[in-house]
Amino acid sequence: MGKYQTEQRIILMDFFEKNPDHNFTARQIYENIKDSGISISAVYRNLSDLAISEKIQRVAGKNSREIFYRYTGSEKCMGCLHLSCIKCGKTFHMSKEAAEKISETISEYSNFSINVIKSVIYGVCSDCDE
Amino acid sequence: MGKYQTEQRIILMDFFEKNPDHNFTARQIYENIKDSGISISAVYRNLSDLAISEKIQRVAGKNSREIFYRYTGSEKCMGCLHLSCIKCGKTFHMSKEAAEKISETISEYSNFSINVIKSVIYGVCSDCDE
C-alpha cells in the first residue's frame, strides 16, 4: 500500500501532518486540498490505504452518514492516549506515563491489552465543564 | 422522541435487550427482526432516535461504509467501561470499580472527566493474544 510517492499522496500527508488528531470527513479533506490538485477518488483510495495501515482511524459521527478520519500516525501521538471532548470536539493528549498507568489498571482487572492508538476516551474537558 | 409505544419499537428494543454490547449494522438488525414485522425505514428512524438519546452508540467499522450500532442502554452496562477486542470483536465489561480507578487516573493527569458509556477501549483480549 503506497509503493509510489505520488504528488497526490504528498499533498494528503502534508494536510494530515498539519492537522493531526482532528476529525475530518472525506469531503472536508477533499475541499481543503483539491486546489493543490487531487481528485476525490484519489482521496478515498488513499484514505482506505491509510486506514488499513492504521495511520488514520475512522470515527462514526452523530449523524449516521458521517464518518470522520483522524490522523494518528504522527510522531507526537505515539504512545499517548487521546481524550476527546464531547462538547467542544477538541482532542487532548495524555502523557505516555498516564497511558501506561491506565494500561496497568486495565490488565490488573482483566486480561486485556489496550491498543493506545485505536482507543479514544470520550468525556468533557475542563473548559466545557461548568 | 418515542412518544408512542408501537409494536415496531418494542420489537427493536427486545432485540437490543437480548443483544447488548454487540455491534450490528442497520441491515443486520433489520434482517434479524424483519419477520416480526418492521420496515427498514422504521429501523433507521428508531436507530436515529436511540442514538440521540444515547441508548445506542455508533461505531465506525473497518470498511468506510460500515457503521455499527451498539446498545449500551441496558442496566448491566451502567457505570462500567467497555473493552472491545480488535481481533475477535467481542466486548468485555470492566467492573465499576475498575472504571472508577481509570477515571481517577485520568483526572490525576489532566482535567478531563470521562464519559464511561461513550468510551470504548480497543485492544486484544487474552484469548486472541498469543
Next chain:
DNA sequence: CTAGTTGCAAAGAGTTTGCATGGCG
C-alpha cells in the same frame, strides 16, 4: 519499461424523506 496510481464518469450501497395509511393513547 513496468507496475502502480490517477481522473473521470458511471455504478453501487446505505440512508433519508414525502406522503398516504394506520395505530397509540
Next chain:
DNA sequence: CGCCATGCAAACTCTTTGCAACTAG
C-alpha cells in the same frame, strides 16, 4: 379523535469501481 409512527418507493449522498491515460522508480 388527533397526533405520531409506519411502509413504500423515490430521492440523495457518499463511496467504490472500470478503464484509459499518466507517472514514479
